[in-house]
Amino acid sequence: MSIAINLLPPEYRPRRHQLSRRVIIALVAGGLVLLAYVAFLGEMALAARRVAWLEGQLALYAPGAQQAAASNTALGDWRQKERELEQLVQNGRRWGQMLKTINEALPADAWLTGLEEDEGKGELTLTGGSTSLGGIGDFLTNLQGTNLWSMVSLQEVKGNGQSLTFTLRAVFPGAPGDAGKAGTIERAVEGK
Structure with a gap:
């Protein structure tokens, strides 16, 4: 086993470059912020894909929904006419x-x-x-x-x-x- 002993006085010894605690905390915090930003961008990209897919699905069903709304309106009109005819039959004069x-x-x-x-x-x-x-x-x-x-x-x-x-x-x-x-x-x- 060998042991290295440095006999130089401390002022002449080569210094190790140690990062201070504050710098380490700042680097870790910056890394976390960068990681959160990348995750946010990934979520935004996924949300944009979902929105595009939903808009495509909506475009597929929009004509059917318009036709159903028109049919519903026509059905309401026919029901109103049916009620009016029933009322005429009940109250109408012969x-x-x-x-x-x-x-x-x-x-x-x-x-x-x-x-x-x-x-x-x-x-x-x-x-x-x-x-x-x-x-x-x-x-x-x-x-x-x-x-x-x-x-x-x-x-x-x-x-x-x-x-x-x-x-x-x-x-x-x-x-x-x-x-x-x-x-x-x-x-x-x-x-x-």
Whole structure:
């Protein structure tokens, strides 16, 4: 075993280059920061690849999504139309039967010039003419005898010498103005 002994005084001895503790800490910290930065760049590159892949997938499904949205809108429109048709069927008037009944109730010496429905009030206004007051009375009586209206009343009669014009009001069953007016038919006829 050999032992090396240096007999030179310390000031003449060759110095070893030792790094101070601070420099070592700074180098380690710098290395860690550099390593973290490289890891961050790697994660960013992976994220960019994922985003590009997801955008590609989105581009594949976008036309289908637009078509589905358009179909959904069209389906909503059709459902709305279906609800409206169901409401019309439930609340709608059977105009064919109604016009046939009005025609059958109309005497030979009377005629109609107008027919107007007020859906909000549930009323039908009939205007027409006759050659006699009896023809108007017969028409009113015939309409009152049908089951299409809860109330039929004479609103107005005017004469111009040879013919008379009249206005009748018929209230549909269940209309907002229907309740308690059954007795006014006779009063309306008697009052004219």
